[in-house]
Amino acid sequence: MLDFIAAAPIYIIPFLLVLTLVVTVHELGHFLAAKACGVAIDRFAIGFGRAIFSWKDKSGVEWRVGWIPLGGYVRFSGDENASSVPDKEDLDSLRRDIILREGVGAEKRYFHFKPLWQRAFVVAAGPFANFALSITLFAVLLFSLGQYVIPPRIAVVSPGGAAEQAGFKPGDLILSAEGKKVVDFRDLAAVAQLRVNLPTQFEVQRGAERLQITATSEWKMRPDPFGEMRRQGTFGLQPVSQAERVTYGPIEAVGLGVKKTGEIISTTVFYIGRMVTGQVAADQLSGPLGIARLSGEVAKSSTAGAPDFGTMLLGGAIGLLQLAAAISVGVGFMNLLPVPVLDGGHLLFYAYEALARRPLAAKVQAAGYRVGLALVLGLMLFATWNDLQQQQVFKILGGLFS
Structure with a gap:
């Protein structure tokens, strides 16, 4: 039991550092795109639950860090319940409230009343921010270290x-x-x-x-x-x-960063295609436990043999940045899948709206979100079960009973 408690931070802390970096950049993508389109924003949050600390900037955006460090979100003004799907009556009511409160034309600052292309741009910006992070990290590491x-x-x-x-x-x-x-x-x-x-x-x-x-x-x-x-x-x-x-020059490093990011995406698509068609088993999928284990092992292997604390810290940071670059590609790709509740699901609904010249019925969207949530949760549970099936994860958990 004591061994497990002593080892837990080796896995938990690197995992949270990597997750926080990847999630923060993803949400910053949404945030910056929304700012560029003039969308009114209430909150930018990293983590969930009660705030550890928060502050408001000059534009009125609340910057918040929650005590549960397992994600993040951007809350647009007027979107009090991010899990709900506003129908025409909801939007009409919201429009009236905004006009009464702020005057005619103020509704144009709100996400739901932005042109379709701007809404799609804001939604797509999160995953593409993840790709940009991966390219940047790969390029910086290749240029500085080879x-x-x-x-x-x-x-x-x-x-x-x-x-x-x-x-x-x-x-x-x-x-x-x-x-x-x-x-x-x-x-x-x-x-x-x-x-x-x-x-x-x-x-x-x-x-x-x-x-x-x-x-x-x-x-x-x-x-x-x-x-x-x-x-x-x-x-x-x-x-x-x-x-x-x-070693590589700066242009070579950027080119290789783009290439590495593209290769991860293409191999992911190839593997998913083989898995869906039954050519390979899905036992290679990993969930949070597997990623936490990998983060800890990367941190340990990157610091092994370091002569002093500074070198150990640098080695650990380099290893975790390499891991973050790879995971960020996966997060960006997964979010673009056309599954409701993911960014790709929103883009799918926007594509329908562009073709039909009207939004998909709120009831249909709501049903889609429920199905999408079930799929995502089911995938996470399956991936976690794969992690638990791996001997190394059971070794970690086994410490609880020793």
């Missing part, structure tokens, strides 16, 4: 593995996989994981020859970067050399 790259030259081909059966040999240099250039040997791990049981076309340099080799990755129990045994896709290849440090 990255370590393992050349994709093969040292060992595992006997009986997928690569040996396909014809790989020691000394081969992998040039591309499925038409995409391979620069780092570790890129093959992502290919192997995403394309389990799917043939993958490789271009390989063998001496003076260029060969086309097709290999199909397979599931194997292997240690993950934190030493835990997990089911992973693998070709059965090992690299010939250690990592080499590569």
Whole structure:
């Protein structure tokens, strides 16, 4: 029990730091877009529940930090119940109240009465702020630190593995996989994981020859970067050399930041497509517990061996910023899915409004929100169950009973 209590902050604090950064930037996207469109705003909040502290700026916006640090929101003026769907009567009543209180034309400052394109811009700004955060973090880290790259030259081909059966040999240099250039040997791990049981076309340099080799990755129990045994896709290849440090100029770093962000989105779409069609199991999905565990492990591995506190703090910050960049892409992407209660669901309703030239009926929207909420909660519960099924999470929770 004491061990668990002592270890808990190692997982909880990094998780909350990463979550707070990603959520704050997401909500700032909504906030800044709303400000640019002249939308009246009551509150910008990080966290829920009773305020730890709050203040009002000159424009009357309340900036608030809640004691439950698991999200955030922007509350627009007139939107007293963010979970409700205003129908025509509600909007007419709101319009009358605003005009009586503030005069004719004042209603144009309120979100519900803004032009459709402005409402869509405000809603989309949150997810795209997450993408911008990811690109920025990747670019800053690549420019300031560079990255370590393992050349994709093969040292060992595992006997009986997928690569040996396909014809790989020691000394081969992998040039591309499925038409995409391979620069780092570790890129093959992502290919192997995403394309389990799917043939993958490789271009390989063998001496003076260029060969086309097709290999199909397979599931194997292997240690993950934190030493835990997990089911992973693998070709059965090992690299010939250690990592080499590569540095980048500012333009290169930004370009790579955009590329890394795009690759995370494309691989996420590819994996979801395979999962929906039943080609792979959904046991790789992680929820809050898995992310908390990952945050803690990243913080620990980034600070291991540090000679002093300052170096340890810097290493931990770098590791968590890298994790935040990856998670921010996922948050942005998930919020764009066309599911009511998510930003993508709002955009879907706005698309209907643009085509039909009238809003979707309030009852239909309300029903959609209920279904969307059920889907999101169900997904979160399923992902959390996956986390609990993982041995490493049970080790953390097991401390409660030791």
